[in-house]
Amino acid sequence: MEEHLIIQCRKLHRPSQKRVYELLAPKLYLTCKRYLKKEEDIEDTLTEAFFTIFTKLDQLKENLAFEGWARKITTNLCLLHLKRNVNFNLYLEDVSQQPLAENSNETFLEEQDLLKLLNYLPEGAKTVFILFAIEGYSHKEIAEKLGISEGTSKSQLNVSRTKLKELIEVYYSQKTVNYGISK
C-alpha cells in the first residue's frame, strides 16, 4: 500500500480512499470469509471495517503499518459479530450448510476445500483455530478477544485439530500429498 495514498486518505481525499478500498477489499474479504459464513454478514462487516479504517485513520501512527492495522480492525469486527451469535463452549455439532463434495479428484487441497473443511467445525472451535493457527494469536489474546477462558481456548483448539485431522483423513487419505503432515 503506497504511502502517499495513506497520506491522502488522512486528508479525507475521496479518490484516494476509493483506491485504497479497491486494493484492500479483496484481502479483507478473505479475512472475513474465514470467520463468517453468510455473505451479508461479510458485507456488513466490511462496510463497518472500511468506515472505521477511514474515519479512525488518525489513530494509526505509522503509515507503513496500515495493512496490518486494517486487518486487525477487520478481525476484531468479525469477532464482535461472532461473539454476539456464537457460544464458544459448544461441543455439539453445528449443522453445516455445505453438502459434501461428491468427487475428490483433486490431488491437493485448494482454498475452497480448506474453507469447506473449516466449516465443518463448530463455530466456536473454528474461530479459535483460525485465530491461533492462521492469525497467530496466543491463547491469552484469544481469551481476551472472545471473552472466554484460556482453558476454553486451548480445548477448543484441540477440538478443531482433532476434527480437522479426522476430516483430512477421511477425504484425502488416498492422496497423501506431503504438506508436512506426518502420521
Next chain:
Amino acid sequence: MESQNNNIDKYFKKISDETQPKNFPGMDDVWNRVEKKLDKNEKKRAFPLWKYAGIAASILVLIGVGSIFLNNNSTNIIQQPEPTIVSIEEDSINDEVITLTEKDKFVPEGLDQEETKREKKIVSEIAGDTNLLKEDIYNAVVVSELISEGISEKTISVQKETEPNLNVASAKKVIDSKVSVKTITGTVTDYFGLPLPGVNIIVKNSTIGTQTDFDGKYSLTADVGQTLVFSYVGFESQEIEVTGSKTTINVQLEMGQELNQVVVTAYAIQREKKVLGYAVSQPNNNSVQKTLSGRTAGVLISDYESIPASSDNVKIRGINSLPNNSQPLYVYDGKPLSFEEIQKLNAKEIGSISILKNQAATNIYGSRGSNGVIVIQSKKESEKNKKIIGDTISFNDLKIMFPLVESNQESYESFIENQFEGALHNPVSTFSIDVDNASYTNIRRFINNGQTVPKDAVRIEEMINFFKYDYPQPKSKHPFTISTEYSDAPWNPNHKLLKIGLKGKDIPTDKLPKSNFVFLVDVSGSMNSPNRLPLVKSSLKILLEELRDDDLVSIVYYANNVGVLLEPTKASEKEKIIEVIDQMRASGGTSGGAGIELAYEMAEKSFIKGGNNRIILATDGDFNIGRSSDEEMLKLIEEKRKSGVFLTCLGYGMGNYKDSKMEILANKGNGNYAYIDNIQEANRFLSKEFKGSMFTIAKDVKIQIEFNPKHVQAYRLIGYENRKLRNEDFTNDAIDAGELGSGHTVTAFYEIIPVGVKSEFYENNLDLKYTQNTSKSNEYADELATVKFRYKKPDGKNSIEMVHPITKIPVKFENASKDFKFASAVAWFGLKLRDSKLVSNKESEEILKLAREGLHNDTDGYKAEFIRLVESVK
C-alpha cells in the same frame, strides 16, 4: 502428537496465506455503502462548523414551539405541523432590517469545490430526510447564524417567492435526529388492558433487550430507525419502529394462535427449534446411498462409487466408539436392518430419512445408537408423520416417528458360545482369568426390571465368579491355590463337568502394601443425574473409609478442561478430602484423553515402590469426541500400563448401554471394572470387596489345560469366550491377561464328553492322513488332564508357572461339594439365558433344585438372591 498439531496449524496457515485475493461480487455495493457512511459522517463532522447554527436553530425552534403552544392547543406537534414564520417585527426602530432573498443562499466562505459539493450533499440529505425545502434549510441556518452574531431576530425578515417556510416541527426532527439514541419507555398490556410482566423486548439486530416489570413497564435505549420487538408466550409478537419523536411506546399484545413451537427429541423437551443431533432431509434420488450422501450434514459417505459398497462407507460424524465397529444403526419403518438390506430397498419408496446423533440416538435406541441412527421411513409411514413434523408433538406421535425397537436384538457385542473341541487333535485350551462380575449385576438389573435379558449380555464366567466359594487358603510361596473337582454335568448325565478353582491369597489388612490412589472423576455435563456424580461422591467416600492413614489420595477431574482437585494427600486427612469431593460439580464436555494422561502423571508423581498404585476412574462412559481420540487414549493406557499403575473403572448410570467400553479400558490398563448402579453395589465393590477390587496379588494370570485323549473325547470351556488366548500366547509374557486381587476366587468349568460316550453334541469324524488317530501310550493313564498356571507378581515382568495334574476319577454327583452344585447351577442358568444350543435341558425347576442344594455359606444373601432371580425366569 505435538508435531502433528504444529503441522496441521502450518498446513492451514500455508494454504490460507497462499490463497489469492480477488474481487468479490459485492465489492461495489460495499464501496457505495462505505461512501454513504463516510458522507454521513462528514456531515456530522461538518456539524461542528454549523455548531452555532445548531444551537441557534434550537433556540429558534424552541421559540417556535413556544409560540405554537401559545397559539394552539394541539398536543401532538409532530402530527400537526404548524408553519411558523420567522418573526418579523416591523416596529423596530433603530435596527437595520436584513432581508434575505433567494439569492442569498448560504455559501460558507473558505471552502473549496469539494467541500461545497459536500455541503450541498448534506443539505440535500437533510432535505430528503425532513421534506424541508433546501432554501428553508439554508434560511434556517442563515437566520441562526445571524442570531448567533447577535442580531436580534426581530430584524430579520425572510422573503421568498415560493411558499411556506420553515417547518418547525421538521426542523426539530432534524435536530432530534442528530441526537439519535433515545431512552424509550412504556407499558405493555394485554387485550384487556392489564399490564403484562415478563414481556420480552428486544431491539432488532442488536443485543439490547429487556423485560417488563411487574407493572408491565419497561425502559431501554434505542436509535431512531431501529425496531423494537415485543414478544411473550401465548401472545402475538409486535414490532414497532422507533421514530424521532416518541420516547414512550405503549403496546397492547393480542392473544397468539399457539404457544412457542416446541420440538421434542429423545423424549426430553427442548425449547429451541434448532435441535442439535437431529438432521432431516427429504430424499429425491435413485439410490439409497446417493440419497444419504451429501443430503445431510454430518453423514460421511466415502467414495461410494469407487469402493465396492459396504457398510463401512457410511459413518455419522461426531461419533465416538471404542470398538472399531462404527456402523450406525439403520431402522426402516421400525425394524432394524443391516446395511446390505438397506441397499436393497427401493429408493423410490423412501419417504423420509432422519439422522440421529449422540444423545438423541442413544436415548431412544440405546447402546446400538451409539454410532448414530439412520431412521428411514417408507412413503406410507411418512405420510402418517407429515402432519406431525413442525406441529406440537405428543408422545404417541413420537412413537410413530421413532418406533422403539425390541431390545433383545443385537444390543451387545455378540459372541458365539464355545463349541466342543476334540481332545485328540486339539487337546490344549488356553484362556485368561476374569474376576469382573459386571455381567451378573447387569443381568440382575434386567430381571429385576422385568426385562428380557439380552443374550449377549450374559457372560457366564462373570456370573459364576460373583459368588464366594470355599477354596483353601494359599500357604506356599504362590499367591493362589488351585483346586479342581470332577463330577457329572447336571444338565446332561452323559457328560461330565470339570471345575477349576483359583483362590487368591487373602492379605490381612495390615500387611497390605501402601496405596496410592488417583481418583479420576468425569465431571462433564452428562454426569449431572442423581445416579451419577452424587453416587460417585458417595462411592469415593466409602472407599475413603477403607484406607489407612498412610495411604495417599489425589483427585483429578475432567470435563471441558482437566485439572487437579487435590494433590496427593494422606488418607488421614479425611475431612479435607471429603470437602474436595463434595465440591465437585458437573458441567461441560469430556476430555477423557487428557484426563487419563493427567491421572497417570499424578500417579507416577506420587508413585510408591512396591505399593498399590492405582487410578480409579469414575465415569458414565461418555468419552471424547472423535474416534481417533479414543484410539489415542487406548494407546496411551497401553503405554502407561508398563509404568506399574493399575486401573479400576467404575461405570455410573450406564443403564443398558454397551458395557464393552469399560471392559476394554480395564483390560488395556491392567485392572478391573464394575458398574455401580446404586449405593449397595458401591458398598459391595468398594467396601466388602475392597481388598479384592483394589489390591492385585497377581497379574496377567493365564490358564492352560491339556486333556488326556485317553479319557477325554471332547471338551468345551463354559464362558470366557472373550478371554480365549491362543495356545502359543500362554508362555508369551507380552500378552496381557487378567489380574487376581487379594482374596479373589476364579472358577472355570469345562464340560467334558468322556471317551466311549456317544453324544449328540459332538461328532468325531476326523480321519487324518498324517497324524496318528490314537492317543499316546499308557503313560499318565490315570490323569484326566494337566492344568498349568502362569502369573506375574504385581510389579514383576516375568511370569511364574505352576503345574497341577488332575486325576481321572470322578466324584459321584450327590457327593460333589455344595459349591460345585451351586456354581454349576449358576452356569446352568447362564446357559439357559444364552439359549445355548448345546444344552437340551433348560428347566428352571431343576436349576432351582440344584442351587438350593448348593446353598451354604451365604452371609451376604447373594446366593439366596440368585435363587430368587431364577424363580422369576421361567
